[in-house]
Amino acid sequence: MxxxxxxxxxxxxxxxxxxxxxxxxxxxxxxxxxxxxxxxxxxxxxxxxxxxxxxxxxxxxxxxxxxxxxxxxxxxxxxxxxxxxxxxxxxxxxxxxxxxxxxxxxxxxxxxxxxxxxxxxxxxxxxxxxxxxxxxxxxxxxxxxxxxxxxxxxxxxxxxxxxxxxxxxxxxxxxxxxxxxxxxxxxxxxxxxxxxxxxxxxxxxxxxxxxxxxxxxxxxxxxxxxxxxxxxxxxxxxxxxxxxxxxxxxxSVCISRNALLFSLATFALLHEFQAHNPLKLLELVKQGLFFTPCLTNENLWQALYSRLTTSFYGTEQPISHLCLDKPTFAKVKMIWHALRSGLGAQFMHPQLLRSRDFCEFEREFLNIAKDYNDLIPLKYHSEFDWIYSGEKRNEKQESE
The missing domain is CATH 3.20.20.70 (Aldolase class I)
Structure with a gap:
């Protein structure tokens, strides 16, 4: 079957x-x-x-x-x-x-x-x-x-x-x-x-x-x-x-700065729920909260983020005040390490991976993305393949 x-x-x-x-x-x-x-x-x-x-x-x-x-x-x-x-x-x-x-x-x-x-x-x-x-x-x-x-x-x-x-x-x-x-x-x-x-x-x-x-x-x-x-x-x-x-x-998909930030903050909150209140997360899923995708819709991401922070913390939290456990923030940086390659060279700056918490991450991201008043395109950039293949950069260059 x-x-x-x-x-x-x-x-x-x-x-x-x-x-x-x-x-x-x-x-x-x-x-x-x-x-x-x-x-x-x-x-x-x-x-x-x-x-x-x-x-x-x-x-x-x-x-x-x-x-x-x-x-x-x-x-x-x-x-x-x-x-x-x-x-x-x-x-x-x-x-x-x-x-x-x-x-x-x-x-x-x-x-x-x-x-x-x-x-x-x-x-x-x-x-x-x-x-x-x-x-x-x-x-x-x-x-x-x-x-x-x-x-x-x-x-x-x-x-x-x-x-x-x-x-x-x-x-x-x-x-x-x-x-x-x-x-x-x-x-x-x-x-x-x-x-x-x-x-x-x-x-x-x-x-x-x-x-x-x-x-x-x-x-x-x-x-x-x-x-x-x-x-x-x-x-x-x-x-x-x-x-x-x-x-x-x-x-190709394009996404706003805020939609991208709210999506990453939502990723973090899902992992916080999984680590600290999994039964509540299961309850939210049963309520149908995650059945409809947000895609690149900034309003949908923001609304979902607000619902999750209220459910987890008891009150709505702005992204600038989001406090995460170290293991959760490590997962955010793991996702960002891969995701940044789809945003282009400007976003490959290592400073975001050096962020100590999500608040600092948000600040550094907005600083890097300040030139994007409109939407950020998400595209495949082959020049970054070596990072994700385990291949050394000089080996990759020699093979070209």
Missing amino acids: VLQFTDVRNQSHIRCGLAPMEGVTCFATRLWFSLTSQPDFAMTPFLRVTKEYPWKRVSSMYAAEIFELKNAVSYKLIPQLMGTSPDDLERIATPLLSGAPFVDVNCGCPSPKVVGSRAGSGLLEDREVFAAFLEGLQQKLGHDKFSIKMRSGFLSESEFPALLDIASSIKMAQLTLHPRTRKDRYTGRANWDLIATASRECEFSVVGSGDIVDFNTLNTLKNFAPNVNTVIIGRGALRNPWIFEEIRSGK
Whole structure:
């Protein structure tokens, strides 16, 4: 069974989802993206499953959208798990499958710690291990009750044909392919030809991933792989949180200074709620507060911000008085570190990342943005790719 997400506004006729990102796409962040540009679906960060953890149940905030909030948010949710034992994964997947048509299993994470435990892309290193793992999932979870997200190989793309033969023989819900090897990490370019190959050879849906950063790159991927009708976007969404709206409209997005500030302040408040009053956040979601996106509408962002501050602090707080915990402000700076690249060189000034609190951040932002009396365009700037790929700047310049 493949999730069918339809949005009549999506002029590209491709379903676009928010990719799973460890430490990023938690519940609060998923809500925020539903406000900025409303992806068709989102994926949780992977939940690492071992024999000991989690033993009985997962946190209510891990996948609230498939249970008590199922009809209260505008996007569908795909839970993602990571592990090496089909038995352990079955224990956690079974309750999740009561609220979701399938769970996704991570076979692509390249981090050394994950690979060292033979999970994530570590499963791709040995074909026999990979085959036994997928066969075990099929036996334990059943046909079409799981999907996988994988890379094109461990050390080399030459491994991909054999890995694809294994995956295509399994009765799974879908396969998401990030066409880089584990060795590549996030450097170089994703080989979209491999997505096209997979989409021709698999009987189930193949989801494209990697280097989708705007409407044009999505169309290019579609030309490479015309059979693909679903994609996920990760780093491209961090660099432009309004990318899903750009894809639907086919036009670059512009945003006012104040709308951008209120959106970031809202991001911060969602994380404050998640950390300190998650039950209240769930209540606000059930009330429908986040069902309609704000997009780039300054008035909608301001109204939502006012509602959230009143609910959290007991009284409305201006942005200049917004007081955040250090972990929350660190998340704001994490988002800004990526988002600034979509605003252009003027906003790449490091001073904002050195801000000690949101009040100082607001002051520095308005100082940098003082020349923008109208709207600020959000566009993909390839000259900043090296920052987000892990590639050193001199290596990037030498490759050009």
